[in-house]
């Protein structure tokens with residue numbers, strides 16, 4: 304299968320080329336030339352098995368095709384259980400059992416497993432640049448740690464990620480360099496962009512990125528929806544509906560793709576925090592990207608969702624059809640706090656602030672009379688956001704073993720000014 308740019312000004316690319324490049328040369332996002340037709344699917348024995356079958360059409364004809372099963376086994380080496388919530392018919396799909404306790408582990412591990420194979424015979428290592436406000440950088444660092452032929456430079460805004468997040472970013476060492484930048488997340492992103500556009504630098508040190516527009520992260524995220532929905536249907540005969548906490552739309556878009564391929568997902572509802580660009584668009588306003596506002600669900604603090612271009616492509620540019628397809632609702636910080644405290648008090652459930660936005664939207668849907676089997680995507684373990692969650696529930700959140708393991712290691716990040724020369728130096732020093 305070939306992949307084209309959403310802006311139609313780049314030559315078609317193979318899957319390997321699209322994964323290696325990240326962004327298309329015309330600045331657009333890679334999408335499949337056509338989505339594979341919906342087919343009848345059955346759950347695999349485990350998530351890796353379901354993933355390999357689902358992803359096969361995308362890999363057909365590519366140099367990575369013979370490696371697909373092995374890549375899936377490497378990426379999906381932890382479970383994503385679907386568990387019932389206390390309220391009848393409601394479920395939670397726990398996506399936080401990977402090494403850094405957030406769903407981004409899935410995409411990052413698949414991307415790393417793919418790139419490691421693509422770079423097997425390269426003479427110079429490939430440097431992956433990541434600007435992060437927390438979760439992405441940790442997932443990428445964990446996934447690429449000690450992968451031969453690959454190194455990672457992570458930039459994060461000093462003092463603006465949680466202490467636990469900072470520790471996760473700095474605890475790897477080896478081929479992972481953490482830079483704490485005296486500036487904002489936007490400064491970090493601008494520095495990464497400048498480096499990726501620096502042709503002279505690229506000649507000395509080949510660079511790529513690992514942000515959520517990468518196909519190597521997007522496509523594998525279909526797998527947990529497919530495995531959960533197919534297993535649920537095999538068990539109960541019912542389709543699943545989903546509420547998905549949304550920032551850059553990568554996670555939700557994977558569910559939308561999975562449904563188009565024949566996965567028994569009925570409705571897909573997007574939950575955002577107080578950043579309302581998407582709910583406003585779906586309610587009929589124009590698409591007006593803007594600066595983000597800070598919220599308790601900070602991994603969703605996005606004012607210009609990067610995957611929106613792919614969503615528009617999927618609907619052939621028909622915004623009316625797109626608006627009719629996806630209900631979406633915004634949840635503010637007061638409601639996030641209220642739902643975390645109340646679900647713990649009434650049911651003993653502990654949700655991270657991102658998952659809480661989806662729980663709140665599901666509660667509202669039920670109050671409006673919505674029936675059927677629903678699940679929320681639980682995107683992070685609450686222990687990652689303990690400073691928000693613990694005061695609301697009045698007790699400590701137990702740290703999952705994988706996360707405890709990372710927090711027990713020593714951590715180090717180099718302080719750098721928000722200046723391009725400093726980043727260039729750090730890249731060449733590796």
Ligand SMILES: *Cc1c(COP(=O)(O)O)cnc(C)c1O
Nearest residue numbers: 438550551552553554602682683
């Ligand atoms: C990244 C992230 C999100 C948002 O996912 P998108 O794919 O950007 O929509 C939600 N919750 C958590 C915990 C995240 O890390």
